[in-house]
Amino acid sequence: MVSTVENTDVRQKDADHAVVLAVTSHAVFESGPKGGDDGFYGRSVAFPLLQALQEVNKRLLEENPAESLLFDVVLITTESQQQQQSSCIISSTRHHGLEVSRFCFSSEEDFIENLQKNNVQLFLSTNRSEVLQARQKGVLSALLDENSASSPTDQLRVLFCGDAVSRPDVGPTSASGQAAQTFLAQLGKIRQKFRMFDSPVCITLVTSHGGRESCGDALKALRSLGVGVDEAYCLAGAPCGPILSLLRHHFLLSDRFSSLKD
Structure with missing residues (x-):
């Protein structure tokens, strides 16, 4: 019902x-x-x-x-x-x-x-x-x-996993990949309505594996959808836990739920 x-x-x-x-x-x-x-x-x-x-x-x-x-x-x-x-x-x-x-x-x-x-x-x-x-x-x-519980209330903080961004078709269905691209495009339009500083939206990119090239590919993929990134972190295999606790994101978009928990 x-x-x-x-x-x-x-x-x-x-x-x-x-x-x-x-x-x-x-x-x-x-x-x-x-x-x-x-x-x-x-x-x-x-x-x-x-x-x-x-x-x-x-x-x-x-x-x-x-x-x-x-x-x-x-x-x-x-x-x-x-x-x-x-x-x-x-x-x-x-x-x-x-x-x-x-x-x-x-x-x-x-x-x-x-x-x-x-x-x-x-x-x-x-x-x-x-x-x-x-x-x-x-x-x-x-x-x-638990990161969501400690996030700020005056700024929406969205965190993207670089792997999910550069390969949006990865996942259980192609429909979910298309849904991701649609949402990203709309989020990008909202972010563009505010200035670089003092924005109520903060978009952060984290690449857990690979070097600068991997991070660059993810940035290009986001830009192709009209999404500007406020912060980007290339971890190159380093543990992700410490940086996640500092970023205080409201939610994480990733094709692997545990990929950033190491």
């Missing part, structure tokens, strides 16, 4: 131009409401991400009040316990001031249908199995981790 509830508290985005991101509710909120069933859910790892997305939208509208290329956030709920407390999830977003356009409730077996119906361009979850399922169906997906 799949159901979608439109959030009447926020202005709905232009469906033809918005960049739709879906985030699981268990990534945004803690498992149980505080203060009993009538309380609000506490913050979880994806909370700073949603705040950063709102900051980008705010800055875009300050630059151009008629801007239609905005981030559109959909909250996906697959856990039965949270579905039973759907009103608490909706009121929690209002309590925390989160601009969620739609709330989607489905079983773990049907959540892909929700993603497809809402034309989701990037799916984010703390559940590795959900991320892999979405990728297998051609939906660009990323796994959220």
Whole structure:
């Protein structure tokens, strides 16, 4: 069973131009409401991400009040316990001031249908199995981790794995590669709307293997899609863990989830 509830508290985005991101509710909120069933859910790892997305939208509208290329956030709920407390999830977003356009409730077996119906361009979850399922169906997906919880709220920080960028067709399906290119192009357009300094979007490239040539190929691949990179790191086989903890990215786009965890 799949159901979608439109959030009447926020202005709905232009469906033809918005960049739709879906985030699981268990990534945004803690498992149980505080203060009993009538309380609000506490913050979880994806909370700073949603705040950063709102900051980008705010800055875009300050630059151009008629801007239609905005981030559109959909909250996906697959856990039965949270579905039973759907009103608490909706009121929690209002309590925390989160601009969620739609709330989607489905079983773990049907959540892909929700993603497809809402034309989701990037799916984010703390559940590795959900991320892999979405990728297998051609939906660009990323796994959220503890780095997301410590990320800034005033700047969206996106991290790319150089291997995934230079070979976007690598993955379970060619559809996921095409989805990646589409999302990258839209992200690049958003980044171009801001100056080099004081931007609410920071795009970082990390190449874990190879030398300067590998990093250069990845940069060229991004530029071909209109994506400018703010920071680039060529690790040439060095451990990635230390630099990841310093970069404080909201999410990592990579064709191998563990490739940057060494």
